[in-house]
Amino acid sequence: MDASLSQATQPGDTAGAAAVSCAAVLVAAPASGQGKTTVAAALARLHARQGRRVRAFKCGPDFLDPHWLALATGAPVHSLDLWMTGEADCRSRLRAAAAECDLVIVEGVMGLFDGTPSAADLAERFGLPVLAVIDAHAMAGTFGALAYGLQNFRPGLPWAGVLANRVASERHAGMLKDALREPSQWLGALPRDAGFTLPERHLGLVATTELGDAMARLDAAADVLAATPLGQMQTTQLPQVRFEAPASGEAEAVPPLLAGRAIAIARDAAFSFIYPANLDVLTALGARLSFFSPLAGDALPACDAVWLPGGYPELHAEALAACAPMRESLAAHAAAGKPIWAECGGMMALFDELVTQDDAQVHRLWGLLPGRVTMQKRLAGLGPQQLTLGSHTLRGHTFHYSRCETPLAPVAHTARPVATQPVGARGGEALYVHGPVRASYFHAWFASSPQATARLFGAMPIELENHAAIE
Template sequence: MVNPTTRAARATRAIHATRAKVKCPALFFCAPASGQGKTTITAGIARYHRNRGLDVRVFKTGPDYLDPLILERACGAPVTQIDLWMVGEAECKHILYQAACEADLILFEGAMGLFDGAPSSADLAEYFGIPIAIVMDARAMAQTFGAIALGLATHRPRLQIAGVIANALAGERHQQLISESMPRQVALLGCVGRHPDIALPERHLGLVHPDEVADIDQRLDALAEVMAQSGLTKIPDRVEFADHDIAEPEMLLGGSTIGIAKDDAFSFIYAANIKLLEQMGATCVYFSPLNDRAIPAVDALWLPGGYPELHHQKLSSNDAMRRQVKKFHASGKKILAECGGMLYLMNSLTDVPGERAEMMAVLPGDGVMRERGGCQGMQIAPLPQGELRAHAHHRTRCENTMQPIAFGKRLRHSAPGEPIYQTDNITASYLHFYFPSNPKAIAKLLS
């Protein structure tokens, strides 16, 4: 239950919000690289405060689908992506301002390393003046820990570095060595030991979907207590957030119904994409290519990415759904297919062990999983309907495809990006599109 003091604080912020500026405690969790434990730390702290009745909002930087699902489960509120390029500065301001008006605490999880990418997590933290907690895996370090912490903390003087969190410590002696290595200029916020029994499981492309982890809530509650024991649950300093007016989208999809594939095979869906479709007047309905026998009565299909390669035999054996997809395609209604959704429409999909399964065969091509490699990163999709901001993140290759109509444009590299395929009624690519970057283009693709 939320205490009266918290309610009073929210009411005060609501009054001051009319001035288009509001303050809320906020902290940004970053790291020197991927795999340092940012999601675990962020989720544990979010869960701790949520369990004590606070309204906690969490944001994930960059294009990520799986971490937000874990963070959403931890804090009990929707988790949206935030990125100065993909989402845009104005929309970022508006989103954070709204969160600050309602929440008791805002947490951010960075992507990759603190300074990786353009824009990076450091760029976002600096833009909004959010203090940074640097999460560092100390597994293979002792005294060197302090030197790396000092370098990260002082590399860009304009950043507000709250301190460093030492993660994955082996025991008391290890913690002592880490503590002794810390320079006076950098605070050691807390030390977290190794807890393999409550670690968040992973697979290729990232963490395992929380719905597939039977004891996910018990793990998150246990992580919350670990954070408390590690001294990491102090409420951070307040940050001021200013509003930015955002125009409401036009009703470009009024009266239409969009069918969206959503199950264990297709789950890479931005909440912002759904919100935009609904703001443009569309009704969104969901169906499962894995388990359902029929597609709902809809005007267009959106097949998002996910893990079809983990379920390709079951997708293939659902004969009723295969007939439905082919019938829908033959009707001429629009289909938008991203990454795993595109593979689902092709002739076949082969997993890492080499097991092949027949797919829908309405788009030329054969998908093949790779043990290593793949593609990731932000790209612009130059579609005939208009440019969309997007990103790629996959570990398959496609063979025997049709001629692409265009290729994605990489932000910092001249090589062609992901191919984009388009027929009379199918638009397909490895790219995951961020719909709010061009609502009119999305309306054309689905209307």
């Protein structure tokens, strides 16, 4: 690891006493599936079990990788995205974490330079040295070329070193190390080992709550990492990054638009895609939050509004179909004119039917929205999106493998950010309003517009871009 990295600083750092220094790295890779989450979580677990305070973040929109990072650190994991969450939010969260912990770990997204903005953009903006993870299972000399390219593709990118993943043997590891132009950048190798492999499915990693051995997998990965040069470094030997405090007045106060309102939130294996920051925003808006599990047979709590977040209703369709009391409770809630915000998987559960892949099975679901959703093998929606409600715009994203067929006409569509809009791209996600039900495949980042968030939960009528109000 380059000695100069011990004094890595944020570009334009002039905060003086307001700045905080802390060991920090951004774990990246040439592509998805290289082992970023395994390495980031193993590094966090290794230091946490040695008594150090570790905070982890995930670059870009993601609900699943944070499960593993949260298990490793014992702390909430927030997203950092220069577009969706914004630079000020990123700076504030990083600085707050650095002020209270010994090590900050940011897991990248996709490949290092993929996306707009990319993990490299985040690393450059905040001076986060990149720890590159490369899957080297069928590679020798090319490992060095990949490492060199990642480091030098963008001049001036902060760099920590490279770690090889899925290595066959010590001899193989030696070949990989010898391929590097700068041997000091070698941070070690992890072997191929099913004992700490993190299982995946169609939307990403399997959540830790679904595995009885999740912590054992992290401990196994941490044990192996402990024998590498990276794992043997103390936090004082890792790159020290200086995090500047946000500018005065950068953060706006959240108005209490949901004061006195009770919001019931579904939360279980079928409805698990919840950003911790979104809960914070609802609380800041003045709402009282309660949680219920449809899969556990919980009754719908007394409430003024319901949030059905995304998740995996397709994996639990049979159980959800059997939740007749929940179906009836939600129908009564809607009949009383009380709002429901149904997001992606939450929307799927509200249609009449869910059809599994290849039309294998048809499940009758909760019937608050007419029509059906059908699972498919190909990705149906992916990428950043924004939804404009009146004069306010919510930022977020979409990621799903199903399509819906409904007689409902969308009242609006989300749109891609102009900078990420490819030529000939498909339109945004539909927003459906059916009585007090508001539903979309769109995953919203509530902090991007607390005012628009309050509209979703019925604090006031929804106003679209043409300012037509929808009660």
